[in-house]
Amino acid sequence: MQNIRRITDDVFYVGASDRRLALFENVYPIERGVSYNSYIVLDEKTVLLDTVDHSVSREFLENVEAALAGRALDYLVVNHMEPDHCSVIAELVLRYPGVKIVGNQKTVQMIKQFYSFDVDSRAYIVKDGDTLSTGKHSFTFVFAPMVHWPEVMVAFDSATGILFSADAFGTFGALSGNLYADEVEFEREWLDDARRYYINIVGKYGVQVTNTLKKAATLPIKMICPLHGPIWRENLGWFIGKYSTWAGYEPEEKGLLIVYSTIYGNTANAMDKLAALAAEKGVRNIHMYDASKTDVSVLVSECFRYSTIVFASPTYNAEIFPKMSMLITELKEHAFQNRDVAVVENGTWALSAGKKITESLEGMKNMRFLVPTISIKSSLKADQEGLLEELAAKAAESVNA
Numbered sequence: 279m280q281n282i283r284r285i286t287d288d289v290f291y292v293g294a295s296d297r298r299l300a301l302f303e304n305v306y307p308i309e310r311g312v313s314y315n316s317y318i319v320l321d322e323k324t325v326l327l328d329t330v331d332h333s334v335s336r337e338f339l340e341n342v343e344a345a346l347a348g349r350a351l352d353y354l355v356v357n358h359m360e361p362d363h364c365s366v367i368a369e370l371v372l373r374y375p376g377v378k379i380v381g382n383q384k385t386v387q388m389i390k391q392f393y394s395f396d397v398d399s400r401a402y403i404v405k406d407g408d409t410l411s412t413g414k415h416s417f418t419f420v421f422a423p424m425v426h427w428p429e430v431m432v433a434f435d436s437a438t439g440i441l442f443s444a445d446a447f448g449t450f451g452a453l454s455g456n457l458y459a460d461e462v463e464f465e466r467e468w469l470d471d472a473r474r475y476y477i478n479i480v481g482k483y484g485v486q487v488t489n490t491l492k493k494a495a496t497l498p499i500k501m502i503c504p505l506h507g508p509i510w511r512e513n514l515g516w517f518i519g520k521y522s523t524w525a526g527y528e529p530e531e532k533g534l535l536i537v538y539s540t541i542y543g544n545t546a547n548a549m550d551k552l553a554a555l556a557a558e559k560g561v562r563n564i565h566m567y568d569a570s571k572t573d574v575s576v577l578v579s580e581c582f583r584y585s586t587i588v589f590a591s592p593t594y595n596a597e598i599f600p601k602m603s604m605l606i607t608e609l610k611e612h613a614f615q616n617r618d619v620a621v622v623e624n625g626t627w628a629l630s631a632g633k634k635i636t637e638s639l640e641g642m643k644n645m646r647f648l649v650p651t652i653s654i655k656s657s658l659k660a661d662q663e664g665l666l667e668e669l670a671a672k673a674a675e676s677v678n679a
């Protein structure tokens with residue numbers, strides 16, 4: 279059954295949601311599902327902007343067919359060649375053999391890598407800033423390299439003020455009828471997923487995202503139509519503001535995040551003590567996670583969120599405990615930077631986790647260590663409480679600064 283949504287008089291949503299998939303990119307848990315957005319414009323020429331993941335291809339193809347209502351498809355704009363958006367291209371070419379595929383040189387190269395149909399005879403190659411007119415609508419293509427992949431571009435339609443923003447401004451989470459961010463409790467129900475999506479998928483490319491935001495700031499954008507999650511037609515500045523904070527590696531909130539690993543509970547016990555001391559020193563926004571219990575994508579996202587972070591880990595076979603090690607590696611891979619941090623290690627015979635975590639953190643930009651590494655030998659002793667007091671005091675200064 280077709281499930282098309284009208285956005286303006288001739289722009290329609292033809293995407294679909296998947297609540298069955300457990301892991302996006304086979305790595306990120308998506309309890310709330312995900313939507314694969316696609317948009318069709320019925321102008322003098324018909325234009326489809328991106329396709330969808332194969333998991334929702336049936337719904338999508340029905341939507342496209344119904345939206346076209348017997349017309350041919352003239353253009354397929356490929357803003358992003360990742361398979362969650364391009365896996366239906368070959369099928370579309372079979373159904374609409376006259377379609378012109380609009381992309382840049384890199385897009386075309388990637389289509390050839392993924393598919394074996396004749397791309398060259400259908401390719402309509404654009405350069406950064408080029409415009410495609412389809413009647414009333416006129417699409418300007420703005421390259422956004424590495425706002426996920428190198429070929430990414432966004433398309434701005436001057437007739438409607440819609441920015442078709444590819445993965446930018448996307449989020450995990452299936453759409454449940456409400457198509458617009460202003461129709462849902464975005465801050466309460468979606469923001470955590472939006473942050474986790476951004477940080478884990480594109481967090482590494484803050485510089486490129488900032489450059490794209492600068493280019494986009496010159497356009498009279500009225501609506502943002504991303505490839506995942508709700509459409510933005512109100513309060514755009516608020517969400518763009520979130521993006522510039524994340525892309526600039528600025529903490530989103532002043533708050534104390536304590537992430538620990540523990541085998542027998544002694545490190546956890548010490549961190550509970552630290553949290554209590556911090557609370558007594560006036561820190562209000564305190565969040566604690568056991569790294570074994572919470573998915574690393576959430577932990578990475580939480581690290582990007584808060585200003586002040588304590589990492590605590592037992593030594594495990596002369597290394598950092600595996601789940602903590604994964605977090606530190608992921609942070610490094612996402613260009614994490616610019617935070618107040620502290621390290622707590624534990625061990626029974628030869629402690630080395632602290633040194634290894636510290637070395638990794640020192641390799642990141644603008645990391646400020648609140649105190650020297652605190653070393654616990656098996657369990658925290660009364661004479662070490664002063665060290666935690668000092669850390670709690672520094673954390674309070676950092677959070678309440």
Ligand SMILES: Cc1cc2nc3c(=O)[nH]c(=O)nc-3n(C[C@H](O)[C@H](O)[C@H](O)COP(=O)(O)O)c2cc1C
Pocket residue numbers: 539540541542543544545546592593594595596597624625626627628629630655656657
């Ligand atoms: C498989 C394994 C390997 C360990 N390797 C080390 C080690 O290399 N060096 C060390 O000092 N302690 C090592 N430990 C001991 C723990 O780090 C130590 O008991 C620590 O106090 C545990 O803290 P927890 O109570 O928070 O789990 C190891 C423990 C396990 C189970």
Ligand SMILES: [Fe+2]
Pocket residue numbers: 358360426427445
């Ligand atoms: Fe992508």
Ligand SMILES: [Fe+2]
Pocket residue numbers: 360362363445505506
């Ligand atoms: Fe995507």
